[in-house]
Amino acid sequence: MKKDSVKVGIIGFGTVGSGTARILLEKGGLLKERTGLNIVLHKIADLDITRDRGFKVPDGILTTNVSDIIENDDIDIVVELIGGINPAKGFILKALQRRKHVVTANKALLATEGNELFQSASDNKVDIGFEASVAGGIPIIKALREGLIANSITAIYGIINGTCNYILTKMTDEKAEFADVLKEAQRLGYAEADPTFDIEGIDTAHKLTILSSLAYGIPLSFNELYKEGITKITSQDIEFASEFGYKIKLLAITKLSEGEIEMRVHPTMIPNNYLISKVDGVFNAVYIEGDSVGATMYYGKGAGDMPTGSAVVADIVDISKMLVHGKVSEYKGNQTERQPYKIKKIEDIESMYYFRFSAMDKPGVLSKISGILGNYNISIASVIQKGRRIGGSVPLVILTHTAKERDVLNALREIDELPVVSEKTMFIRVEGKGE
C-alpha cells in the first residue's frame, strides 16, 4: 500500500480536537520536512461547526455528519476526540471494522472498554494510538512501549491529574482548605463544574489502568484497581506531613511485588527531597523504574489543547509512517500471551502509614492507641502530639514503619471505637525509603 499522503479525519472539535486540527494545519510543512509524508486533515466532524475556534479551517473540511469520516474511503486515520463512552465506542469500532487506524485521547473509554477495542483492532489488522490518553503531551506511552522496551518495569508512580495536583499544591502553598481551593480551581477553569472524576481519583485510575496494562502486559483492569480521592485531605494533614519532611500528592502507583501487581490511586506522602514531590500545579510527572534503566522521570503538561494535540499528532505520524512503509500493526493490543500476574487486593499491600487520631487530651491515650497498634504488629516510627486542644480533642499524629494494610484497617477499626477517640482516624499511605 505505497502512497505518499495520508488522510486524517477528526471526530470532535472541542479543546483537543481544535489543538490537533491546528497543529495538522499549521505544521504540515514541518511534518513533511521531518518525515517526507503528506499528512492531510481531510475532515472534522462535530455537532457545532460554526463556533469560532480561533483559527481558520479550509472550506469543505467541517461536517456535522460523522459518517463523512467513518464511512469515507479516502480517510486512513480516524481521530476520536469526543471523550466519554458513548457514542465514542461505537464510532471507534465502526472505524476499526472499516480497517481504519484510530487515534484517541479517551482514557475513560480505553480503561473500561479497551480490551474489546484492542481486540477489534487486532482482528482488523489496524492500530490504535493512545499517547494522548495519559499525561497529555508527555510521550510516556512511547517511553514505556519503545524507549524502555528492554526493561522489566519494577514500579511506576504518577502525578497524572492536573486538577488534583493544582488543588494539593494550592492547599500546601496557601495553607488553604480543600473546599475553598476547589471553588477557586473551578473559577479558574482548572476544575470542572462537576469535579467528581478528578477529585475522586477516577480519571487518575483510568490512566493508571492504561499504564499498568502496558508495563505488565496485562489486560486493562480498571475494576480491579483501588482508588481513593483527595477530598478528605485537610490543610492540617499537609502541615503535619511537612513537619515529617513529606508532601502529599495524589499518586497513581503500580508495581510488581511478590509476583503480584499493585494498582492503586490514593493520596500519598512522598519525601520532600524526591524529585516527583516538587512537581507542582497543573503539571504531570510519571516516574518509571526499570530493572535495567533504574529510575527515570517524565514531566510536562497533562492537559490542554496544544499539549494533548502534540501527543495526538505524534500518534498520527507514527501510524502514517506505518501506512506509507506498508507495515502492519506491530502491537497486538497491549497484552502478551503470558498472564501470570495476579492483581493484589489493597488489603494485601504493605506500606508505611500516617495516622491522625482525634484523641481526647487525657492521660493514657497514647499508650492505649500504641498498644493496639502493637497488637497488630504496626511499629511506630515517629509521633507528633501538639497539645493544641481543638474542640476538646488534640490531634495525635503517628508515622509507622512498613505494615500490612489489613492490619492497619483492623487496628484503626478497634482504635476508632475507643471512647477517647472522637472522630474517624485519618490515614495516608507513605512512600519512600522507610525503616
Place this chain on the structure above:
Amino acid sequence: MKKDSVKVGIIGFGTVGSGTARILLEKGGLLKERTGLNIVLHKIADLDITRDRGFKVPDGILTTNVSDIIENDDIDIVVELIGGINPAKGFILKALQRRKHVVTANKALLATEGNELFQSASDNKVDIGFEASVAGGIPIIKALREGLIANSITAIYGIINGTCNYILTKMTDEKAEFADVLKEAQRLGYAEADPTFDIEGIDTAHKLTILSSLAYGIPLSFNELYKEGITKITSQDIEFASEFGYKIKLLAITKLSEGEIEMRVHPTMIPNNYLISKVDGVFNAVYIEGDSVGATMYYGKGAGDMPTGSAVVADIVDISKMLVHGKVSEYKGNQTERQPYKIKKIEDIESMYYFRFSAMDKPGVLSKISGILGNYNISIASVIQKGRRIGGSVPLVILTHTAKERDVLNALREIDELPVVSEKTMFIRVEGKGE
C-alpha cells in the same frame, strides 16, 4: 525481506557492551513476548575475551576478530560500543557499506564525524540508532524525533554529564572546592583518570551537538558550538549563587532566537525553584520546550552498563521491527533539506550574568565598576558586598538584567584593567525569568 529473527553483533565488550549483551541474553524472552521478534546475540568482538564480565556468554559468541561481525552475512545489526573516533569510524563505515544497520553510543564520533556517517547510512539505505549517545537510558532521542515531532523546538536545557553534575552537587552540599571533589570522584569511579572530556564540557558539547541537530534539522555542528567547563567554579560562587536563590549547573543549551540557533555549554545559574535545578548527583535531565507541548523534562541515569544498555537495546528493537516488517530507513540522517538557520556566535547572545569582582576594599570602587557597566548598557539587578577582606580584596558580586555578551566581555576587559581590581573577574551566565 520477511524474517522472524534478527542477528546482532556487538563490537566492544566493555561497560556498555557488557550491559547490552546481558540484556540481550537475559531479556530475549521478554523482548519476544513484547514484539514477536527473535533478537539473537550472534557475536561479540573484543581484544579481551577472557576477562570475567559477571555473566555467562554462550559458546561461540566471543571473537577477537571484528571481521567476524562486519563481514558476517548472518549479522543484520552491528552495535559499535568501543567509543572514540578510530577505529570505530572505520568499523561503522564498513558495516554501513555492507548494508548493515548500526547502533552506537559513540557521541564523540557522531558529533564530529556524524554527517559523513549519516550520509553513508542514507546512501546504503540503512539506519543508525544512537539513543544511547545522549543521556544514557533516558529515551530522549526518541522523545525528540518521535514523541515531540509535532513541535517546533523553542529551547533545550540539559544536564547531560553525570561527572560534572556529581562534582557540582558535592561542591554545593559540602561547601567543598573543585579540586578536592574531583579527586574524590576519581577515587569513586565517577570521574576518569584523565577527566578533561568531562570537566571541560567536551562530552556535554558532543551530546548537545546531537540534540541541536535533531531539534533544528541542522547538520552536526560541533565546531560551531561554544563550550566552557566547570574548572573555574569556586565554592564561593556556589554560595553567592545560593544567596541570590540560584544553583550552578553545567548546562547544555540550544535554542532558537531571532531565527538563529544558540548552541552553548557552560556553567549556568538556574533559579532554585526550577525542577531542573534539583537534578543532583550523577543523574541527567533534559528539559525540552516545544511550541505545542510547552515545557517537558526527562530524567534518569546518564551512564552505566545497564542504563546505557537499555537504550542500545531499544534501538536494536526499533531497527529489528523495521527489518522484519520490511520497512526501509525512515530517517534520512538528521537534517532536512531546508537549512535556514545560522548558528549564533557566543558574543551575539543575550543573557543575564553573575559577576564576582575581586576589588580592593576602597571607597569609590563600586561606583567605578558600575559606571563602566552602565557605559556598556549593562543594568544591575542586585549587588552583594560582604566586606570580608580576603587577601586585601573583597568579593563584590553583581547580578545583571539581560545584557549582550559582547558588551559584557568589553566591560569586563575594561574593569579588569582597573588598578583596584586584583584578579580576573569571574562571570557566570544566568538563566531564568529575569527582568
